[in-house]
Amino acid sequence: MKKPPRTLTAKRTFSQNIGLVRRIKNLSQEAIGEKADLHRTYIGQIERGEVTPTLDAAERVAHALGLELWEVLQPDFSVDALVGQERKQ
Amino acid sequence: MKKPPRTLTAKRTFSQNIGLVRRIKNLSQEAIGEKADLHRTYIGQIERGEVTPTLDAAERVAHALGLELWEVLQPDFSVDALVGQERKQ
Numbered sequence: 419m420k421k422p423p424r425t426l427t428a429k430r431t432f433s434q435n436i437g438l439v440r441r442i443k444n445l446s447q448e449a450i451g452e453k454a455d456l457h458r459t460y461i462g463q464i465e466r467g468e469v470t471p472t473l474d475a476a477e478r479v480a481h482a483l484g485l486e487l488w489e490v491l492q493p494d495f496s497v498d499a500l501v502g503q504e505r506k507q
Numbered sequence: 508m509k510k511p512p513r514t515l516t517a518k519r520t521f522s523q524n525i526g527l528v529r530r531i532k533n534l535s536q537e538a539i540g541e542k543a544d545l546h547r548t549y550i551g552q553i554e555r556g557e558v559t560p561t562l563d564a565a566e567r568v569a570h571a572l573g574l575e576l577w578e579v580l581q582p583d584f585s586v587d588a589l590v591g592q593e594r595k596q
Contacts, residue, residue, distance in 0.1 A: 423542075423544070423567070423570065424570045425565050426563055426567065426575070427566075427572075428562045428563070428565070428566040428575075428576045429561075429562045429563055431565075432562060434558075437575070453512075455512075470562055470563050471559040471561065472518075472559040472560065472561050473517045473518045473521060473560060473561075473562065473565055474515055474518055474559050474564075476517070476562055477515050477516075477517040477518075478512070478515065481512065481513045481515075486517075486584075487517045487580055488517070488577045488580035488581045490550060490576075491542055491576055491577035491580065492561075492577050493577075505532075
């Protein structure tokens, strides 16, 4: 009766949304890296799904984009949410 | 004009909520570790904030508790949400 483990999707959702928001905001990987205090190549690796960041590193990247980590991890995260976020700030 | 970096809260929110849900569900660290394929001592370390899990490890723990990672990371996550989740399943 043991259920099969659910597929892990957080890493992928995170990397996709991070890349999406970064491009929408027209920011370079270098700019995000500087804000998040992470190397720009690491930002690239995150976006390509080559590395799995810790909660801390992931949160720093989200913050560098003006977002909270839980927001970026939502499967239904959309640009609309981003626009809402911008208005609140 | 450089804004100070926001405080990192995801790790703490995660560890607190994980511990809370685990106790509400009356599950042992060992049971969660087994479900998440992580050592029970690692579950304890996460709950005490001694380690910072990767997105993958954090998601496996959340899934072991029947939740999604983004849900557990929400600062306003509450037992009410958990009850709602249970009903949906």
